[in-house]
Amino acid sequence: MISYADLCGIDSHGIGMLPTYRIWREKGWINFQPAIEVVRESDASALIDADGALGHIPSHMAMNLAIDKCRKGGIGAVAVRNSSHFGAAGAYAAMAVEKNLIGMATTSAPSPAIVPTFGLEPMFGTNPIAFAAPTRRNPPFLLDMATSTVAIGKVTLALRRGKKIPRGWAQDDRGRPLTDSKAASRSHLMTPLGCSPETSSHKGYGLAAMVEILTTILSGNGRTSNAQNDAVSKRRVSHFFLALDPGLYREAGEFEAGMDDMIDALHACKPADGQRSVLVAGDPEYAESDRRRTEGIPLSRALVARMRDVTRDAHVPFLLEGSAT
Amino acid sequence: MISYADLCGIDSHGIGMLPTYRIWREKGWINFQPAIEVVRESDASALIDADGALGHIPSHMAMNLAIDKCRKGGIGAVAVRNSSHFGAAGAYAAMAVEKNLIGMATTSAPSPAIVPTFGLEPMFGTNPIAFAAPTRRNPPFLLDMATSTVAIGKVTLALRRGKKIPRGWAQDDRGRPLTDSKAASRSHLMTPLGCSPETSSHKGYGLAAMVEILTTILSGNGRTSNAQNDAVSKRRVSHFFLALDPGLYREAGEFEAGMDDMIDALHACKPADGQRSVLVAGDPEYAESDRRRTEGIPLSRALVARMRDVTRDAHVPFLLEGSAT
Numbered sequence: 240m241i242s243y244a245d246l247c248g249i250d251s252h253g254i255g256m257l258p259t260y261r262i263w264r265e266k267g268w269i270n271f272q273p274a275i276e277v278v279r280e281s282d283a284s285a286l287i288d289a290d291g292a293l294g295h296i297p298s299h300m301a302m303n304l305a306i307d308k309c310r311k312g313g314i315g316a317v318a319v320r321n322s323s324h325f326g327a328a329g330a331y332a333a334m335a336v337e338k339n340l341i342g343m344a345t346t347s348a349p350s351p352a353i354v355p356t357f358g359l360e361p362m363f364g365t366n367p368i369a370f371a372a373p374t375r376r377n378p379p380f381l382l383d384m385a386t387s388t389v390a391i392g393k394v395t396l397a398l399r400r401g402k403k404i405p406r407g408w409a410q411d412d413r414g415r416p417l418t419d420s421k422a423a424s425r426s427h428l429m430t431p432l433g434c435s436p437e438t439s440s441h442k443g444y445g446l447a448a449m450v451e452i453l454t455t456i457l458s459g460n461g462r463t464s465n466a467q468n469d470a471v472s473k474r475r476v477s478h479f480f481l482a483l484d485p486g487l488y489r490e491a492g493e494f495e496a497g498m499d500d501m502i503d504a505l506h507a508c509k510p511a512d513g514q515r516s517v518l519v520a521g522d523p524e525y526a527e528s529d530r531r532r533t534e535g536i537p538l539s540r541a542l543v544a545r546m547r548d549v550t551r552d553a554h555v556p557f558l559l560e561g562s563a564t
Numbered sequence: 565m566i567s568y569a570d571l572c573g574i575d576s577h578g579i580g581m582l583p584t585y586r587i588w589r590e591k592g593w594i595n596f597q598p599a600i601e602v603v604r605e606s607d608a609s610a611l612i613d614a615d616g617a618l619g620h621i622p623s624h625m626a627m628n629l630a631i632d633k634c635r636k637g638g639i640g641a642v643a644v645r646n647s648s649h650f651g652a653a654g655a656y657a658a659m660a661v662e663k664n665l666i667g668m669a670t671t672s673a674p675s676p677a678i679v680p681t682f683g684l685e686p687m688f689g690t691n692p693i694a695f696a697a698p699t700r701r702n703p704p705f706l707l708d709m710a711t712s713t714v715a716i717g718k719v720t721l722a723l724r725r726g727k728k729i730p731r732g733w734a735q736d737d738r739g740r741p742l743t744d745s746k747a748a749s750r751s752h753l754m755t756p757l758g759c760s761p762e763t764s765s766h767k768g769y770g771l772a773a774m775v776e777i778l779t780t781i782l783s784g785n786g787r788t789s790n791a792q793n794d795a796v797s798k799r800r801v802s803h804f805f806l807a808l809d810p811g812l813y814r815e816a817g818e819f820e821a822g823m824d825d826m827i828d829a830l831h832a833c834k835p836a837d838g839q840r841s842v843l844v845a846g847d848p849e850y851a852e853s854d855r856r857r858t859e860g861i862p863l864s865r866a867l868v869a870r871m872r873d874v875t876r877d878a879h880v881p882f883l884l885e886g887s888a889t
Binding site: 279281282283284286312313314316318341355356357358359360362370372380382384388389405407408413414432433434437438439441442443444445446448449451452455456457458459462464465483485487488489493494497498500501504505508509510511512514516517518519520 | 759
């Protein structure tokens with residue numbers, strides 16, 4: 240699953256997380272010998288307790304379980320509690336698409352960042368939603384988005400490059416918009432998608448709350464902004480996975496043909512001045528994935544050095560093809 | 565169902581639509597003697613063909629069917645094709661909540677309005693999403709949002725009041741932001757939630773596409789921007805309804821208690837200067853509904869006169885309590 244993010248160019252969510260995972264392990268936030276358990280189950284659903292595992296493993300299990308249930312009854316919906324960072328949400332939605340199913344994946348995040356409209360305190364993580372649907376000719380539709388205006392990684396990137404950030408991404412503790420990337424990185428106060436009340440930030444805030452409901456409340460993990468909660472104090476997060484069979488509603492192949500028709504129409508949409516064409520959700524990731532399958536995955540020298548440290552301390556061999564950039 | 569929008573203050577989607585529905589009927593876009601039919605069905609799902617009916621009736625049937633299936637197997641997901649305007653999406657999500665279930669409702673719209681990021685042509689209607697979840701003490705969580713930055717009704721309202729609109733709501737046919745409400749009303753080109761590429765309009769565009777997939781493609785209604793399609797040329801739309809039982813994952817009452825805890829925490833979030841408190845999705849609608857249950861629903865003289873015309877032409881008695889404002 241880690242390779243998905245690295246292949247697709249989502250560098251903030253792939254192998255680059257390894258040094259962070261080591262820190263979280265040392266703090267006791269990730270349990271590397273978990274007893275992952277299905278604690279509730281029905282024909283269409285399951286609840287998994289991840290016992291503090293790194294999120295990739297229980298999430299892979301959960302989406303596979305949702306897919307199995309979907310193949311039998313047309314719908315599968317699996318919640319996971321007491322988990323940790325699961326990488327890129329899109330990876331799990333894409334698992335359903337590989338089986339010609341519609342997939343949805345969503346997760347809470349370890350620390351609050353999104354400030355509600357008209358509020359000053361962070362109440363939700365950047366609570367991403369991923370949604371994917373199968374096609375025949377085109378690459379699948381694959382939406383993977385934080386419900387904040389931008390993911391925190393974009394602020395970090397601007398900071399690294401010494402650049403300002405656009406007004407509307409982040410704010411200070413009095414609610415004033417920040418354009419200094421250093422100040423924004425320090426405040427860690429992100430606007431909900433929509434930026435400001437005038438341009439409907441209540442919608443991004445509402446979507447972030449929807450994700451919180453489908454993850455922390457549905458699974459019983461504990462609310463993200465409640466630092467008193469035992470699971471939350473250990474940065475435990477929760478996920479929700481859905482698989483839906485288009486065959487419940489359409490004859491075989493009709494749904495995929497409809498998807499191709501929509502994607503073709505979007506690609507044919509007249510582009511704005513200076514733009515080559517309109518993109519469809521997933522296009523940038525698939526293009527990058529094609530490139531990296533041929534050219535390899537670029538890793539910085541600094542990251543490679545830190546990866547080497549992690550493997551040395553864990554007494555596992557360090558094997559890497561090519562040379563670090 | 566019409567009373568839901570009128571009670572909640574969503575005046576653009578309630579009885580005010582009556583004169584429009586008459587026009588659509590005269591054009592043959594709404595069939596007032598429809599043979600509504602369940603054309604496909606499984607334990608967890610159904611597809612309904614509405615035969616051109618006014619959307620309220622098949623949508624009410626569809627959400628009730630989703631609720632019935634949910635009570636048996638924990639999940640119900642019903643699609644509707646060949647339908648017409650169904651009023652406010654929130655009304656159907658709220659139906660699930662009345663049965664202590666999570667509800668989702670979404671719909672395509674009769675004419676394209678949302679312009680994709682980097683594009684110049686409208687490809688989707690304002691494709692709203694409604695999501696509701698039950699509580700014990702607080703009013704239920706109820707998100708009901710167009711996936712455009714604002715619903716078209718907000719531009720119309722600004723036009724009526726002779727006001728400018730904020731930059732970022734609408735654009736002209738060359739992609740330039742419009743602030744003149746008259747020009748925006750004429751262009752009918754709305755930005756996706758997020759406003760511009762710099763502030764993540766690709767997310768609102770992706771959400772609008774997700775709704776298009778769950779409605780027109782899943783039901784087989786025909787893509788909104790394909791004027792050649794027979795159903796689309798008659799302004800037929802499609803809907804998707806989901807009911808999910810929190811009891812699949814939690815013990816009785818736990819989910820509702822978690823919802824109350826989240827809503828209490830949001831209401832207690834430190835408000836920005838000049839704000840009384842942070843609101844939760846549904847708060848404005850419930851407050852207005854309480855007020856209107858006591859004080860009545862305000863109707864303009866102009867609307868009452870047009871309602872009177874409709875009833876006279878339909879040979880039905882016109883009964884109205886109170887006096888028009």
